[in-house]
Amino acid sequence: DAGVIQSPRHEVTEMGQEVTLRCKPISGHDYLFWYRQTMMRGLELLIYFNNNVPIDDSGMPEDRFSAKMPNASFSTLKIQPSEPRDSAVYFCASSIDRGHPGELFFGEGSRLTVL
Amino acid sequence: GQQVMQIPQYQHVQEGEDFTTYCNSSTTLSNIQWYKQRPGGHPVFLIQLVKSGEVKKQKRLTFQFGEAKKNSSLHITATQTTDVGTYFCAGDGGSQGNLIFGKGTKLSVKP
Numbered sequence: 001d002a003g004v005i006q007s008p009r010h011e012v013t014e015m016g017q018e019v020t021l022r023c024k025p026i027s028g029h030d031y032l033f034w035y036r037q038t039m040m041r042g043l044e045l046l047i048y049f050n051n052n053v054p055i056d057d058s059g060m061p062e063d064r065f066s067a068k069m070p071n072a073s074f075s076t077l078k079i080q081p082s083e084p085r086d087s088a089v090y091f092c093a094s095s096i097d098r099g100h101p102g103e104l105f106f107g108e109g110s111r112l113t114v115l
Numbered sequence: 116g117q118q119v120m121q122i123p124q125y126q127h128v129q130e131g132e133d134f135t136t137y138c139n140s141s142t143t144l145s146n147i148q149w150y151k152q153r154p155g156g157h158p159v160f161l162i163q164l165v166k167s168g169e170v171k172k173q174k175r176l177t178f179q180f181g182e183a184k185k186n187s188s189l190h191i192t193a194t195q196t197t198d199v200g201t202y203f204c205a206g207d208g209g210s211q212g213n214l215i216f217g218k219g220t221k222l223s224v225k226p
Contacts, residue, residue: 033214035216042216042217042218042219043158043203043216043219045213045214045215045216048213055213056213091157091158093158102163103148103160103163104148104150104158104160104205104214105160106157106158106159107157108156108157109157
C-alpha cells in the first residue's frame with residue numbers, strides 16, 4: 001500500500017511568491033495533520049483535520065498560511081506571500097481514529113526554501 | 116498550552132553503550148507515542164503506551180509510561196550504529212486527534 005504522498009519534495013522560491021504544498025493521505029485514514037519542522041522549533045503542529053473538517057488550526061503561524069481538505073484523499077497547505085522565515089520541512093501525516101490519536105504515518109516531507 | 120519536554124537534546128555514545136531519553140508533560144496524558152527520525156528522513160512510529168506504569172519492549176528498546184501518566188522514557192541497550200537518529204515522544208494535546216511532539220533527542224553512535 002502507498003504511504004502518505006507529499007509534493008513537491010523540494011521547493012525553492014523567492015520571498016513574496018505563493019507556495020502550495022500537497023498531500024495525499026493513506027486511504028481510509030480519518031485524520032490528516034500538517035507539521036512544520038525546523039532546527040529551532042522542532043516539530044510544530046500547524047493544523048489537523050478529522051473527516052476533512054479542520055479541527056484545530058491554532059498552530060497556523062498567521063494569515064499567510066491556509067490549509068484545505070476538499071476531499072478525503074487530498075489536502076493543501078498554502079503560504080501567500082512566502083517569507084524567508086517560512087523555510088522549513090513541512091510534513092503531512094495521517095492516522096486512523098481509534099478513539100484517541102492512533103499512530104501517525106508521515107509523508108517524506110516537502111523541504112521549502114524561501115530566498 | 117500543553118508542553119512536552121524532552122531531555123537530553125543530544126547524546127553521543129560509543130557503540131555498545133546504553134542510551135536513555137526522557138519525556139515530561141505539563142499535563143496528564145491519555146497516551147504517549149514514540150517516533151524515530153533518521154537523518155534526512157521522516158518520523159516513523161515506534162510504539163504507543165496507554166496504561167499507567169506500562170512497560171513495553173521491542174528487542175533492545177524499552178519504553179515506560181509513568182504512573183502519573185505525565186512522563187515516559189525510552190531506553191536502548193547496547194546501542195548500534197543503526198540506532199542513529201532523533202527520537203521523539205508525542206503526547207495528546209487534550210483534544211482528540213491533537214499530538215504535541217517533544218523537541219527530540221538526537222542520538223549519535225560512534226563505532
